[in-house]
Amino acid sequence: MRSVIHVLNGPNLNLLGAREPHLYGHTSLADVEALCQRVADSLGLDCLFRQSNHEGVLVDWVQEAREQAAAIVINPAGLSFRSIPLLDAVKTFDGPLVEVHITNIHRRDAIYQHSLISLAATGVICGFGPFGYEMAIRAVAERLVSAA
Numbered sequence: 001m002r003s004v005i006h007v008l009n010g011p012n013l014n015l016l017g018a019r020e021p022h023l024y025g026h027t028s029l030a031d032v033e034a035l036c037q038r039v040a041d042s043l044g045l046d047c048l049f050r051q052s053n054h055e056g057v058l059v060d061w062v063q064e065a066r067e068q069a070a071a072i073v074i075n076p077a078g079l080s081f082r083s084i085p086l087l088d089a090v091k092t093f094d095g096p097l098v099e100v101h102i103t104n105i106h107r108r109d110a111i112y113q114h115s116l117i118s119l120a121a122t123g124v125i126c127g128f129g130p131f132g133y134e135m136a137i138r139a140v141a142e143r144l145v146s147a148a
Contacts, residue, residue: 006068043137072140
């Protein structure tokens with residue numbers, strides 16, 4: 001049976017490719033999903049890819065992942081900087097959890113520089129655009145292999 005990774009995406013990422021392309025580029029979320037599916041499959045993993053604009057839905061998905069996923073890759077988007085409920089949820093996940101940001105949050109305005117979710121993440125990848133998702137999937141795959 002193949003391990004499942006959950007790739008979770010927060011608010012406004014459904015507008016990827018159209019919203020602020022000078023920051024986020026022209027790649028759509030559907031393109032990112034195809035990339036994640038392709039990379040996961042090449043590593044022998046199944047990938048459940050989701051996006052929501054609602055904090056509570058993301059909390060529910062993290063809680064669901066506790067029972068169903070070997071790892072989480074999460075781009076919490078704007079929830080990174082203010083969501084205590086999402087932080088509390090990711091703290092309950094025992095497997096590898098990688099936080100991804102398309103932009104380098106440390107080079108952005110101060111309100112975007114301190115992610116609460118990073119406090120619970122195994123690792124953080126930021127500033128590599130959509131390729132950061134591939135890096136994150138490869139990182140969790142390596143963690144899963146070394147833990148087996």
